[in-house]
Amino acid sequence: MSELRGVxxxxxxAQGPVARMAEPLPAPEDVASALSQDEELARVREAVAGVARELEERGSKAGGAAQEVLEAQAMMAEDPTLDQEVATRVAAGKTGEFAVHDAFATFRDMLAAMGGYLGERAADLDDVAQRVIARLRGLPAPGVPDPGHPFVLVAKDLAPADTALLDLDKVLALVTSEGGPTSHTAILAREKSIVAVVGVAEAPGLADGESVIVDAAKGVVTTQPTADELTQAQNRAEARRNAASAPITPxxxxxxxxxxxxxxxxxxxxxxxxxxxxxEGVGLFRTEFLFLSASQAPTVDEQTKAYTELLQTFPGKKVVVRALDAGADKPLAFLNDAHEENPALGLRGLRALRASEDILREQLTALANADKATDADLWVMAPMVSTVEETEYFVTLARDYGIKTAGVMVEVPSSAIMADKVLAIADFASIGTNDLTQYTLAADRLLGSVASFQDPWHPAVLSLVKATADGGAANGKPVGICGEAAADPLLAVVLVGLGAATLSMAPTALADVRASLLQYTRDDAERIAAAALAASDAASARTAAQAAAETPAD
Incomplete structure (x- = not known):
């Protein structure tokens, strides 16, 4: 028996036999085409269109976050620049397979060098290229194996197209050698409630058919488990299923x-x-869906209708709406599509809204209209607030439009450090742990080469969470968490121990977090949080918190 560790x-x-993801198709050879240029280009374009439609169909079936990712991949497949690159190679006498491989690889390297959102898309481009080449060869697309029985899927990482439509009756668990807590695989696994351990460096050593236990709670994959270990895992899985079907409590x-x-x-x-x-309410409603697919800002009436639909679902409950957060990975043609060398540090969030204030004013008008038409408790917050002056600007403007509860997102170290002054003005703060981690550790959250730094367990990030919560306590203002960190059951306990009053997450994570909180008292949570804070890095913080959680209080 051995234990392989990850996140x-x-x-x-879960437990079961391993089935490994198939290796990528070999690169096509650079040989001359036996077809005419027109014939070769026609078959490539037919294959590209077929792959794009398949991705859109998968997205439509999957829905949610997966649909957005897959539709983006479909658009990428049919990008005119890529089409021209392929056509140039076909015109030089290359085969369709080689033209696709070479053009996509060149484009991929260019995206990777750009970093940020576009850098993250480079990995998705590899998946699209593989699917097009497979279609050209008349082969099945690379993807999830089907051994004919339930299995534990082991892969380097999963493409969004694969994760989106996993057969949950067959896939018992996921184990990947790459990826972190905010990777596509992690986010989609959380959304689908799939048992998963990601970032397991030794996963490539797992063999097809090998029996393993995948323990997400401990971040461990156990190989060659004993009969007792298998029985214990089965009992835990059954207990978890029973807990999930029990009546839901606050x-x-x-x-x-x-x-x-x-x-x-x-x-x-x-x-x-x-x-x-x-x-029990909404801790983060992202309004970008109304804007991202539009060539111009939606009207006040269009926004009012959407916000009213949301608020009507939560009568008497808190609904926190984030003002439009555009920029960085979400540029908008009518707001901030100018090229920036480092968009994560550029005109995004509230900065972009101030530069186009009419859009912010229209959004606040629509939110105030929806608030008057419903019984929900509407809270509105500004994204990417980095100064006390920005806080004062937003809160004052929101009040002018009749917003009763106006707050800020804490995603930048400066606002966490100045939380006592920020929360003297704002009614509340909500910590976006994804961006806070990115800016604290100077590691682009969308860039795979620095993914290992994107870990909210880092004591530097936890210290800023505590500073924000302390600033809230000093002013009698609530501080919540709405980043991915809140969906980690043990980290959720730590965040509460640091002073978080509410936790917001993907709905499928609620049951696990609810069960985790019920195991600890306030004193326990503070003790576990102190252990994590005292660590020197993310891995040791997680280990220290786990040890403290398993040790009874004196």
Missing amino acids: GIGLGV GALADGTAIPLLANLGKPGGAAEAVELGA
Whole structure:
């Protein structure tokens, strides 16, 4: 028996035989085409169109975050610049397979060098190229194996197209050698409640058919497990299923301290499911869906209708709406599509809204209209706030439009450090741990080459969470968490121990976090948080918190 360690997603545990993801197709040889240029180019374009339609169809079936990712991949496949690059190579006498391989690889390297959002898309481009080449060769697309029985899927990482439509009756768990807690695989696994351990460096050594236990709660993959270990894992899995089917209760610690558990939502249509899964309100409603697919800003009436639909689902409950967060990985033609060398540090969030204030004013008008038409408790917050002056600007403007509760996102170290002054003005703060981690550790959250730094367990990030919570306590203002960190069951306990009053997450993570909180008192949470804070890096913080969680208080 041996234990392979990685980052667990959720609290699940599963066991079964390994089935490995197929290796990528070999690169095509650079040989002359036997077809005419027109024939070769026609078959390439037919294959590209076929792959794009397949990706769109998969996205439509999957819905949610997966649909957005797959539709982006489909657009990428049919990018005119890529088409021209392929056509140039075909005109030089290359085969369609080689033209696609070489053109996509050149484009991929260019994207990777750009970093940021476009750098992250480079990995998706590899998947598209593989699918097109497979179609040209008349082969099945690289993807999830089908051994004919339930299995533990082991891969380097999973392309969004594969993760989106996993057969959950067959795939018992996921194990990847790459990826971190905010990777596509982790986010989609969390959304689908799949047992997963990512970033397992030794995963390539697992063999097809080998029996393993995948323990997401501990972030461990156990090889050659004993009969007793298999029985214990099975008992834990059954207990978890029973807990999930038990009546849903409000989020709370073992001593009765209330910790409201809220949902992160991207569209009004997800609200009903969030309520079914036990969301006590909404901690982050992303309004970008109204803007990203538009060539111009939606009207006040269009926005009012969407916000009203959302608020009506949560009568009497808190709904926190984030003002438009555009820029960096979400540029908008009518707001901020100018080229920036480092868009993550550029005109994004509130900075972009101030530069086009009419868009912010229209959004606040629509939100105030929706608030008047419903019984929900509307809170509105500004994204990417980095100064006290920005806080004052947004809160004053929101009040002018009748917004009763106006707050800020804490995603930048400066706002965490100045939290006592920021929260003397704002009514509340919500910590976006994804961006806070990015800016604290100077590691682009969308760049694979620095993914190992993108870990909210780092004590530097935890220190800023505590500073923000302390600033809230000093002013009698609530501080919540709405980043991916809140969906990590043990980290959720740590965040509460640091002073977080509410936790907001993907709705499918609510059950695990609720169960985790119920194991600890307020004193326990503070003790576990102190252990994590005292560590020197993310890995040791996680280990220290786990040890403290398993050790009874004196």
